[in-house]
Amino acid sequence: MARITLDNLAHSYSPAPKGDADWALKPMSLTWRDGGAYALLGSSGCGKTTLLNIISGLLHPSRGQVLFGDRDVTTLPTADRNIAQVFQFPVVYDTMTVRQNLAFPLKNRGLPADRIAARVASVARMIGMEDRLDRRARGLTADAKQKISLGRGMVRQDVNAILFDEPLTVIDPQMKWELRTQLKALHREFGHTMIYVTHDQTEALTFADEVVVMSEGRVVQAGTPQSLFDAPAHTFVGYFIGSPGMNLLDAQIAGATAFVDGTAIPLAAPYAPSAGRVQIGIRPDAVRPATEGLPFHLVRVEDVGHHRILRGEVAGTPFNVVVPEGEPIPAGFDRIALDPARIGVFVDDWRIEPRERAA
Template identity: 45%
Template sequence: MAKIWLKNIRYVYGGKRRKGAEALKGIDLVFEDGCAGALLGPSGCGKTTLLNLISGLLKPTEGKVFFNDTDVTDLSPEERNIAQLFQFPVVYDSIDVYGNLAFPLRNRKLLENEIKERVIEIAKIIGLEQFLRDNPRKLNAGQRQLLALGRGLVRKDTAIILLDEPMTQLDLHQRWFLRKELKKIQQRLNMTMIYVTHDQYEALSFAEKIVVMKDGNIVQEGTPETLYDYPNTSFVGWFIGTPGMNIYNFSIKDNMLDFNDFKINMPQNMKEILKGRTGMLQLGIRPEYVRYSKEEAKEGFFLTKLISIENMGYFKVLTLKVGDTVIKGKVLREVEINEGQETWVSITEDEVNLRIYENGVLITK
């Protein structure tokens, strides 16, 4: 088991293709011992580079990597006692499942009775005990990933599990199965696991601590609830959520918020925090807090057109438009509403759910 501490990590590419490009720009980060963590962000944000610095596959240009209180910056992956799971699992089809799990222990010259005991123990943890004498070709894609994970877990000195987008090649059912099993294994072993993904749903459903990255920087870290309810940048608000937060540029005119295609009265609780602001101002609101009415309602509502409805099972996602502005809303599936109809919308009825950003950063006071 290990705590991971990254101190002032910078990484600059040295290869010909991207030489001099800065992939990571001064990362300070801690994952506590036993943490289920995730590095989340779009392609090219630096999350896999950061994972490879933790594993030892890469060495930072600047900064230090610590496991507990030990500086491991110059240690190889083998010396760090980590196990890493990639998009394509490392599984040997020339030997059975038992042989795959036993392979790392046989390399360490353990006695066969010790190997058998440990292999059976890990096979039960990863749910493959009934397949021990089968060829890995009989396993589905999710089970093959679990087998690859088991090859790392079977070593008793494994301190950290690193997961690099392990579900990319799986279908939806296999993703659900593997995500459920990984969470169960992490909780049972209380082992530090760091999961890299661009898929917010995978991160939100697996991790207790999520680190959102963009352009080589950490933009926010926290629990799934914190990231959803209190995004500290407009990027996080837009990136987290299905669909993400509505983000609109606005200016202040005659004590109103002017969005070009519509205006709303300035909410009372925003008057003081907006006073004297000169940067680019944005309002953010989650789709579930957009209020709508089929008929003209009270003050604060404005007219839109309902462009499309996506049925997501227990809720519907509404795409509304006023001028060139698109507004996303969410309603329960029982709500009867039709595409093409004119719809009155309010985004100020519940002011507490509005977020104001200046130059992309949340204004708090």
């Protein structure tokens, strides 16, 4: 097991990349602590899988280095990296039994038979397939096959890291929850570094200690789920995380006041004037209906159980307000109040800090 460092890593699938668009991964530097549980979160096509394949050595990066501990593994083949990886769609060896499938990675590394048997037994218990160990893998259902793939990923104890590439896509929701909990338990028990790729924020936020959010080949923010929620570094993080996502409004900033469509909104601290597109962002749960403040045009109310979402518009921009259960919605309200402490200011999509803290 080792710390994983990505140093100035970039990758392009074209041999002679020209523009920005040719780079699947834009230059990035990241460090993954030994034994951490990480999630790589982003929409489809943002480079998550590319990054994962570079770590496991299935791809070699165009630029930069990958380090395991202090060892440069950038050009090492997959087999020499001692990494486990589980793919989006189940990969099983059809002609083998479930038991042989689980034992395959250990057998290829020449482990003694009794160690193999012990590991296979414990992994089979974990994925709940003890009763089907001697069945042939061909003809099992997709989620049984994916459980075998997961089991093969977890069967080796000495791996540097276990990488998961959206492994629960084909598993039905209930089983998904159960397997994720098991992965989490496994992580606590054995302390493997785990990197979990997903486009599902719930999966990422429940699995990981630290979430790395990617967008268009860039790492836009890495942090704890809480910090991503409270202080998104980029507007993409703001609206990608949270349901509904962060509200973003074009604004002008003058000191500690923001103006949205002519309405003054107090901020918690003064900001330095900045060039570029200025937006303020606020979570829907930091907004409440009011009699004065920002004009709000209510379109509809969605009751999602433990709270209600008011869908509407502010200055022509979609805007959501979350009202907790039990709290009345005042009839005919057309203004909203924003909690100054929870307003973020973004310039050209990147978060800026208030003046005194920045200084």
